[in-house]
Structure formats: structure tokens, C-alpha cells
Amino acid sequence: MASGVPALLLLLTGAGTPHRLLHEEAVAPVPGVAAESGRPTSATAPVPRFEPTETVESAVSAGERFRVHFTRQGPNAVPLADADGSGVPDFVELVGRTYERVATFYAGLGFRLPPDDATTPGDNGGDGRFDVYLVDFARHGDGAFRMETCLEGATRCTGYMLQENDFAGYGYPSDEEAVETLASHEFFHAVQAAYRPDLGGIASEGTAVWATERFEPALDDLEGFTHYYLESPDRSLLTDPSGPGVGFNYGAGLFFQFAGEHFGDALLVALLEESVRQPEARWPLLLDTCLRRDFASSFAAAFARFSAWNLGTGARATPGHGYAQAEGYAPLVTTATALPASLASLRVAAASSRIFEVAGGASFVSATFEPEPGTDPAGLSLLVAAVTDEAVLRVVEAAGPEGLRAQVPAHDATHVVVAVVDGRPQGLGRYGRLCIAATGQDATCAPVSSPPADAGTDAGTTPDAGPTDAGTGDPDAGHPEEPEPPGPSVAEGGCQAAGGSLSGALIALLLGQGLRVRRRPRPSAPPRS
Numbered sequence: 079m080a081s082g083v084p085a086l087l088l089l090l091t092g093a094g095t096p097h098r099l100l101h102e103e104a105v106a107p108v109p110g111v112a113a114e115s116g117r118p119t120s121a122t123a124p125v126p127r128f129e130p131t132e133t134v135e136s137a138v139s140a141g142e143r144f145r146v147h148f149t150r151q152g153p154n155a156v157p158l159a160d161a162d163g164s165g166v167p168d169f170v171e172l173v174g175r176t177y178e179r180v181a182t183f184y185a186g187l188g189f190r191l192p193p194d195d196a197t198t199p200g201d202n203g204g205d206g207r208f209d210v211y212l213v214d215f216a217r218h219g220d221g222a223f224r225m226e227t228c229l230e231g232a233t234r235c236t237g238y239m240l241q242e243n244d245f246a247g248y249g250y251p252s253d254e255e256a257v258e259t260l261a262s263h264e265f266f267h268a269v270q271a272a273y274r275p276d277l278g279g280i281a282s283e284g285t286a287v288w289a290t291e292r293f294e295p296a297l298d299d300l301e302g303f304t305h306y307y308l309e310s311p312d313r314s315l316l317t318d319p320s321g322p323g324v325g326f327n328y329g330a331g332l333f334f335q336f337a338g339e340h341f342g343d344a345l346l347v348a349l350l351e352e353s354v355r356q357p358e359a360r361w362p363l364l365l366d367t368c369l370r371r372d373f374a375s376s377f378a379a380a381f382a383r384f385s386a387w388n389l390g391t392g393a394r395a396t397p398g399h400g401y402a403q404a405e406g407y408a409p410l411v412t413t414a415t416a417l418p419a420s421l422a423s424l425r426v427a428a429a430s431s432r433i434f435e436v437a438g439g440a441s442f443v444s445a446t447f448e449p450e451p452g453t454d455p456a457g458l459s460l461l462v463a464a465v466t467d468e469a470v471l472r473v474v475e476a477a478g479p480e481g482l483r484a485q486v487p488a489h490d491a492t493h494v495v496v497a498v499v500d501g502r503p504q505g506l507g508r509y510g511r512l513c514i515a516a517t518g519q520d521a522t523c524a525p526v527s528s529p530p531a532d533a534g535t536d537a538g539t540t541p542d543a544g545p546t547d548a549g550t551g552d553p554d555a556g557h558p559e560e561p562e563p564p565g566p567s568v569a570e571g572g573c574q575a576a577g578g579s580l581s582g583a584l585i586a587l588l589l590g591q592g593l594r595v596r597r598r599p600r601p602s603a604p605p606r607s
Contacts, residue, residue, distance in 0.1 A: 100219065100325060117201050117224075118211045118240060119147065126213040126240060128154055136204065137166045139174030143181055143191075145207040146173050154214045154243050157253075169253060173210060173241065176257045180265050181208075183293050188347040190272040192236045198227050208268070209238040217247055221260045223267035225275055233354050235271040239264055255297060262293040274353040279318040279327040281361040285346060287331025288338055295403065300335060303328040305408035308391060315381075315429040316362055316504065332407070336384045337365075339401060341373055348372055362429060362503030377429075378457040378501030382477065385431045385499045389463050390470040399470050412495055417443075418515040420523060423450075424498065428457070428505040432498045432512075438464060438491030440516035444526045445496045448481040449510040457502035458510075460484050464491035485526060488516070 118127035119134050128134050132149040139146065148156045148170050157169045164171070185191055196206030203209035215221070225237035241260055242248070250256035266289035270282060291300040306329025313319070315333060319326045337345050348368040349361065356364060366377035387400035392409030401407065412435035419436065424447075426432045436443065445462050449455050460482035463473040471491055476484040488494050496514055500507075513524035 100328060117203065117209070117238060118213050119201065126154070126215055128152075128211075128213060137170050137174065138207065139178050141174075141178035141182070143208060144174055144177045144210055145203050145205065146170050146177075146210045146212065147203065148212040148243070154212070156212050156243050169244070170212070172253060173212065173257055173261070176254075176261045177208075177210060177265060180258075180261045180293060184266065184269055184289070187292070187343045189269050189350065192268045192272045193229055193234055195226065195236050195238070197229075198236065203238065208236075211238065211240050212243040213240055214244075215240075215242045220245070220248060220256075221264040223264050223271070225271050228275075232276065232357060233274050235275050237268065237271060239268065258294055259290060259297050259299050262290040262297070263287065263299065266290070270350065273350040274357060277353060277361045279324065280315055280330045281349075283327035284330035284332075284334045285349075287328050288334035288346065291331070291335060292338060292343070298406065300331050301403070301406045304332050304391070305329065307332045308388060308408045309411045311385070311388065311410065311431045311433055312427070313430060314427040314507075316360075316427075332388075333381075333384055335401065336387055337380065340380070340383065340387075341369070341375070345369070345373065360504070366503045376501075377503040378459075381429055381501035382459045382461075382475065382499050385459075385497055385501075386461055386463075386473055386475065388431075389461070389465065389473065389495055389497070393468055394465060394470055396470045399473075410495075415514065418519045418524065419513065421512045423509050424512045425507050425509050426458075426498050426500045427507040428500050428502040430500060431461075434496045434512075434514065436494050436496065436514055436516075438466075438488040438493045440488050440518070442485045442526045443488045443494040443496075443514065443516045444483070444485035444524045445512065445514045446481060446483045446524045447498050447510050447512050448523075449508055453508050453510065455479055455482075457500055457505070458482060458508070459499045459501065461495070461497040461499060462486045463495045463497075464488045465495055466490075466492045483524075 116123040120127070121130055128149060129152050132152040132154055134147055134149050136145050136147045138144070148154075148167070150156070150158060150167070156167050159168050160166065161168055162171075181191055192208055194206030195202045195208070220242040222240045223237060224240060225235050227237075228235040241264070242256070245253060245256040248256060250259070263286045266286040267282065269289075270277065270285065287300050287303055290297055303325070306325040308329070310326060310329075313323075313326060315330055334346065345365075345368060349365050352364045352368050353359075353361070356367070359367075362377055365380075369375040369377060369380055387404075388410050390396045390399045391401065391404045391407040393405075394409065395401075395404035395407075410433065412433045415434045415436050417436050419434070424432060443462065443464075445460060447458070447460050449458065456479075459475060459477040461473060461475050462484040464471040464486045472486060474484045474486045476482045482498075486494060494514075496512070498510075498512060511523065515524040515526060517526045519526075
């Protein structure tokens with residue numbers, strides 16, 4: 079592949095998790111651009127493309143949904159082994175079988191598949207089947223979905239796939255794993271385009287990473303990207319990063335993994351369906367609409383629970399707390415802080431959390447967060463968790479319209495983690511004072527008192543409106559005039575409100591200390607011919 083491919087596509091994941099090359103992001107959704115420049119069989123197409131001297135052949139998958147285009151010579155040549163003597167290279171047959179399995183799986187979850195491209199202007203690959211072109215990415219990514227045309231305005235779009243021709247030098251354990259990983263990720267971009275292709279990098283890449291994990295948990299693609307999010311939980315999910323920070327889009331797959339595990343596949347299907355009904359709304363507002371209407375929850379409540387799940391990843395994975403495969407995820411990065419602590423002006427962005435870690439061992443550790451005067455506290459919550467190096471022992475959560483206060487028994491904890499969470503689906507960052515203290519310390523802003531009774535309410539409040547920024551120098555993702563998510567009121571049979579907030583409401587999730595969670599058994603790979 080020629081030089082000039084963005085260097086960001088060469089970024090690898092950090093130490094401690096499987097190394098994963100970023101899959102190339104889907105091309106900006108501008109219908110007709112790919113059609114004008116031509117498919118990779120055209121000399122005018124952008125790289126990667128076939129060389130003029132290469133003879134391009136094609137083979138139809140056994141299920142008849144896909145046409146796979148390949149060459150046997152030149153830099154784009156596929157591996158030529160043909161063990162079954164069919165005349166089609168085994169690698170090409172593997173690609174066809176895998177895409178068929180992926181498409182069948184996504185359809186079974188309830189997702190739309192891409193419309194056929196029989197009416198696409200210009201080259202459509204020979205028929206209406208979905209086309210996959212095997213070309214050399216030279217380790218600058220390993221695949222990409224190229225959108226060509228939309229059948230209904232800016233929705234029901236279709237295109238074609240580019241995929242690495244041989245995965246030489248990529249470090250995948252096998253061709254099977256490489257193709258499964260790439261096909262499940264990139265074809266989900268084609269599924270997204272069958273609804274609405276402009277949901278932004280976080281939703282686009284994040285749901286595609288989730289889709290790969292859902293298709294085959296043994297692939298470890300999500301595991302290889304989790305550090306991008308867990309190293310930066312203070313970065314907002316509302317603002318697509320740019321430049322070297324683009325890996326965060328893939329790390330955001332952890333949020334959609336939480337959504338799928340906690341609420342089920344139907345929430346992810348509903349998100350894409352709602353994107354067609356509200357073609358101008360941003361994805362967090364779409365998700366909030368779906369959660370309120372179909373799941374008696376809200377984006378704020380879900381994000382607070384997501385933040386609690388993230389306390390138990392890596393070595394702190396704990397039975398009964400959070401993700402099924404949390405042990406394989408990167409550890410959550412926290413800010414070490416001495417007791418007592420007082421941060422007079424702490425900023426937290428919407429859809430993000432600020433996380434601190436203090437010493438345990440005291441009878442109780444208490445924390446308070448008081449927003450600046452005049453600040454709307456909607457969507458704010460406070461998590462205080464007693465932990466050891468190998469487990470989450472218990473988590474106390476506070477949410478409500480007043481200042482937030484929570485304390486946790488910490489006598490058996492080596493550390494206590496405190497998280498200030500802003501779960502709104504839109505809005506500017508907010509400031510407040512965070513105080514943390516332990517039993518016996520003179521800290522009037524975070525006094526330790528007799529533990530209150532558990533109020534038994536869920537976290538989360540109705541989100542408010544407004545633009546957002548992540549505090550990272552990226553432009554705001556919203557606009558001040560952006561309306562609340564459209565939809566009728568409860569009285570009109572519309573969205574259900576999230577559980578009402580109580581002043582100082584607390585949840586105590588008492589978790590047994592037990593053994594660290596074990597990863598769920600991985601299903602055997604399906605038989606391959």
C-alpha cells in the first residue's frame with residue numbers, strides 16, 4: 079500500500095492486553111464518492127487497489143450472498159493453496175464462508191443486512207451480491223467498508239468491503255481468526271450503513287467492536303482495545319477524538335459491551351432502528367430514548383452502572399460483579415490520592431468519570447461531591463468502592479438532586495476507589511468540590527458517620543440538555559440549540575422516566591470476596607471444510 083495512509087492506523091494497543099492493530103475506520107459517509115473514484119479494480123481508485131497488471135477473478139460464496147474478488151499474482155495475491163482441488167484458493171473460500179456466517183449471525187440477532195447493489199451506478203462487482211475485495215493493506219489497517227450509495231436519502235446505504243489479502247505479518251494466530259475478526263468488525267459497518275451511516279466514530283467503531291465480541295468471544299478483539307477506554311475514563315463518550323486519540327473509538331466498544339450484557343442485544347438493535355426514525359439525533363440521545371421507552375432506564379442510569387462495572391476489570395475481576403470476561407480486560411486506571419483529600423474545583427465531563435484511589439484499612443471511608451452553586455446536578459452520581467488488588471468487595475452509590483455523599487466499610491480493603499460520574503447524554507462539563515476522608519480524620523467536608531440505611535434506588539436521573547466537551551481540546555460534539563430527544567411524554571404513552579432520584583440515595587452492592595472471576599468457556603469453532 080502506498081505511503082500517505084494516516085499514521086494513526088499503525089497504532090497498537092498497550093502492554094498487558096493482546097496487541098491489536100486498529101481496523102481502518104469506515105470512510106466518511108458521503109454517498110457517491112466511492113462510486114466516482116471507482117472500486118479497487120479501477121486504476122483511479124484510492125489505495126489499496128489492484129495493480130493494472132494483475133488479473134482479478136471472483137468467486138461466489140456458498141450461501142450466494144457474497145462475491146469475493148481476488149488475484150493470484152502481484153502484491154495483492156492471495157495464498158494459492160487449494161486443498162480441495164476446487165480451482166478456488168482455500169483462503170478465498172474461507173473468506174466466503176466466514177462472511178456468510180457473520181451475515182447469518184447478525185440477521186439472527188435482528189439486524190438488517192445491507193441492501194443489494196444491483197442498482198449502484200457504475201461498477202457493482204458484476205451483480206447485486208455484496209462484494210469483498212482482497213487487497214494488500216501492508217499493515218496499515220486490515221480492512222475497510224466503503225459506502226457508495228443510499229437508497230432512501232441518507233439511509234439504507236450500501237457499498238463494498240476491502241479486506242487484507244493474506245494477513246502476512248499481522249500476528250493473528252491463524253487465517254481463520256484473522257478473517258473472523260475482520261469480517262465481523264467491518265461487515266458490521268455495512269450493517270450500520272443499512273440504517274444510518276453517520277453516527278460518529280465512537281458509535282461506529284464501538285458497536286463494531288461489540289459485534290465482533292458478540293459473534294465470537296474467543297477472538298479477543300475487544301480485550302485488545304479495552305485499555306483505550308480504561309486508561310482514559312475521564313474522556314467523554316460524546317466527543318469523537320481525532321489524531322492519535324482515535325483508538326478511544328475502539329475502546330468505547332466496552333460501553334456497548336456493557337449495554338449488550340446488561341440490557342441484551344435488543345438494545346443495540348433498537349439503537350440502529352431509532353437512528354432511522356430520528357435521522358438528526360446523536361447516538362447518546364437515541365440510546366437514551368430507547369432505554370426510557372423499552373427498558374425503564376436512561377442513559378444516565380446506564381452510564382452510572384457502566385462506571386461501576388469498570389471498577390472490576392483485570393486483576394480486580396470479581397464473581398457477580400460486572401462483565402462476564404472482565405479478567406481479560408485492561409485494568410482501570412485511577413489517580414492515587416492521599417487521605418484526607420480535598421479537590422476544590424474538580425471538573426467532570428458529560429458521559430465520563432473522574433476516578434481516585436486512596437488507602438483502605440480504616441473502619442469507613444467517606445466521600446462527598448458538591449457541584450458549584452447554581453449547577454444543575456442532574457445525571458451526577460458518586461461511587462465509593464472497597465477493593466483489594468484482586469477483588470471488588472463492595473460498592474456504595476449515591477445519586478440525587480442534592481450534594482452527593484457516600485461512605486463504605488473499608489476495614490478489609492487495601493484501597494478505596496472513588497468515582498465522580500456524569501451520566502448525561504449531552505451537556506457541558508461541570509465543576510464541584512470532592513472530599514475524601516477516613517475514620518478518625520478531621521475532614522469537615524467529608525465527615526464519617528454511622529452508615530445510613532440502604533435506600534435501594536437505582537442510580538441515574540433525567541439528563542439535561544446542552545452541548546458537550548470532553549476537556550481534551552476536542553471541539554464540542556453538540557450544539558446549544560440541540561433539542562431534547564423527541565418523543566411523547568409518559569402521559570401520552572411515550573418514554574418511561576427513569577427511577578426517581580432521592581436525596582442522598584444510596585445503593586450498597588455487597589460482593590463476596592471469593593475467587594477472581596474465570597472467563598466463560600469459549601465455544602468451539604464451527605467445523606470448517
